[in-house]
Amino acid sequence: MDFQPVKGTRDFYPDAVRVRNWLFDTWRRVAARNGFEEYDSPIVEYLDLYTAKSGEGIVSELFHLTDRGGRDLAIRPETTPALARMVNARINSLPRPIKWFCIQRLCRAEKPQRGRSREFFMWNVDVIGADSTLADAECVFTAVDFLREVGLGPDDVQVRIGSRPLVIARLRAAGVAAARIDAALLALDKRPKVTQDEFEKLARGAGLTAEQTREICGFLDADPRAALDEMRCDEAMRPHVERVDELLAALEAMGAGDYCTPDWHIVRGLAYYTGIVYEAFDAAGSVPRAVAGGGRYDNLLEALGGPKVGATGFGMGDVVLGILLDQKGKIPPEATARALEYFVIDGDASRRTAVLETVGRLRRAGLSADFSYAGRPLGKQLKDADRRGARRALILFADGTAAVKDLATGEQHDTTVEALLDA
RNA sequence: GUGGAUGUAGCUCAGUUAGGUCAGAGCACCUGGUUGUGGUCCAGGGGGUCGGGGGUUCGAAUCCCCUCAUCCACCCCA
Incomplete structure (x- = not known):
């Protein structure tokens, strides 16, 4: 049919x-x-x-x-x-x-x-x-x-x-x-x-x-x-x-x-x-x-x-x-652009749960956030972020630090989830 | 409802003229290029009963008939 x-x-x-x-x-x-x-x-x-x-x-x-x-x-x-x-x-x-x-x-x-x-x-x-x-x-x-x-x-x-x-x-x-x-x-x-x-x-x-x-x-x-x-x-x-x-x-x-x-x-x-x-x-x-x-x-x-x-x-x-x-x-x-604010990425497999926690916090605070289901290399997750139309990637590193990267400009700086929620 | 054109992968199309590796290309999609950085590049992969049905033929995407759909014009309207 x-x-x-x-x-x-x-x-x-x-x-x-x-x-x-x-x-x-x-x-x-x-x-x-x-x-x-x-x-x-x-x-x-x-x-x-x-x-x-x-x-x-x-x-x-x-x-x-x-x-x-x-x-x-x-x-x-x-x-x-x-x-x-x-x-x-x-x-x-x-x-x-x-x-x-x-x-x-x-x-x-x-x-x-x-x-x-x-x-x-x-x-x-x-x-x-x-x-x-x-x-x-x-x-x-x-x-x-x-x-x-x-x-x-x-x-x-x-x-x-x-x-x-x-x-x-x-x-x-x-x-x-x-x-x-x-x-x-x-x-x-x-x-x-x-x-x-x-x-x-x-x-x-x-x-x-x-x-x-x-x-x-x-x-x-x-x-x-x-x-x-x-x-x-x-x-x-x-x-x-x-x-x-x-x-x-x-x-x-x-x-x-x-x-x-x-x-x-x-x-x-x-x-x-x-x-x-x-x-x-x-x-x-x-x-x-x-x-x-x-x-x-x-x-x-x-x-x-x-x-x-x-x-x-x-x-x-x-x-x-x-x-x-x-x-x-x-x-x-802007009429055709997608509006995903954050794509949360783990810089190490040990941070998978932290990704879920962070996504949950961002979403509960009213910010749009998404992530990759499959654990993938960092580069692939950034690729996912790009294809999902995210404006920024939030990367959670193994040592507990985090960085936010602007996907349009490539600029990246250290941050914390608390700082993003306050902003 | 009337007339004309067109239908080949998700998209744009080549192949139809003179039937026989004609089932292809680019883009898109998926996977990989492994363990801290994407948008480029490279390699691989999935995907089409060639709109559908019937006929001619040893053989049809290619010829004939029917049908469906889309587009364009008419009619009318935003």
Whole structure:
């Protein structure tokens, strides 16, 4: 029998777990300093939670199962519906704004490829109970704060900010019927990825006339900030323009302006987004997928049986991010280094018991310590120490003295176990 | 779900074109180079039914068919 990992899943050997832990630690640290608290939800939910509002895209990729009571369940493919469920359950007792984050393992049954696996981790950061654009700004800032933390600058990654209501208003102004808006948005999303001919075909397929397509292209291809200025004069557009203005101004004030740029192509695939939306991309374009994405979803809590409460947030997956970090060489050496403090060695077979005693004392004092099981020559034990990734070797000599050797520099000096414990 | 490419040791690959010492290399791993010092070096060793199954042939990693898996693109999405 030859067993393989299930399609689209990954094994994490210790070196990969070290990198993953570094990533999670960084996510947690950044979320915490931005004022978000960690929560978590179950790995399975009732299927209905997702079929209700997430949209066809998610539902078609669900891993679903039936429990022994005949209930339809799904392995969570995203976090947001469960977050909405949890918040709805306590909406009257939670102080607002609710600023929560989580790091979750998610599953989607899509075809695995570069940047996409069937099991992955996502960092989710949300603000619930605030209609202010400052909530969106905080989410974008948190994403940018993380990118900067790991050494990705504005030349590496750009957050492209769009506005669904703004684009919808623009489409309506061009005479696009309400029923065709969703299809038109999908076509717009493809605009940067296809040729003019292909785009025109997509637009035709979405039910736009040649005239409407020309008008939309004029809008999309113009400088986004200039388009913003132009629309500011239009009474119907103004509220949406002002939200974008406020967001960009807030990000500028917080010092994240250089990471952000308006881009009306960004409309997002999930059905529940209602307002400002954004995606973070590799600026060089060598990673073709969004590193992170999010936006405002003001109707989701209500749609899941709660009150009408404004909400906004983003998700960042580990797969695309991992490719980008790897490509840019941004995974620091300390993320891959092992952290064994002492490797205790006997300089003579008579000290074997002393090695055990010393290892025990170090460990009980909270210091990491390891040793060789087999009695071996000193040189071999040092080799073991090196291969176990120890920072220092502690050598116990036959005459009762001890020395600590820094394995990186080779420096060695006499010491006692007591001195190490006091240090 | 659709199309394309690829599957030889843990990893990176050679060998497949014209079937016959073709089961190999480097790295990794283990052991030794012995009794007070590692990361170098030297020697030795373990490990692959050549993705799996069937077929053609005296003979198949090599040719044919099927299948599985992986990767890439589409779709959708983080």
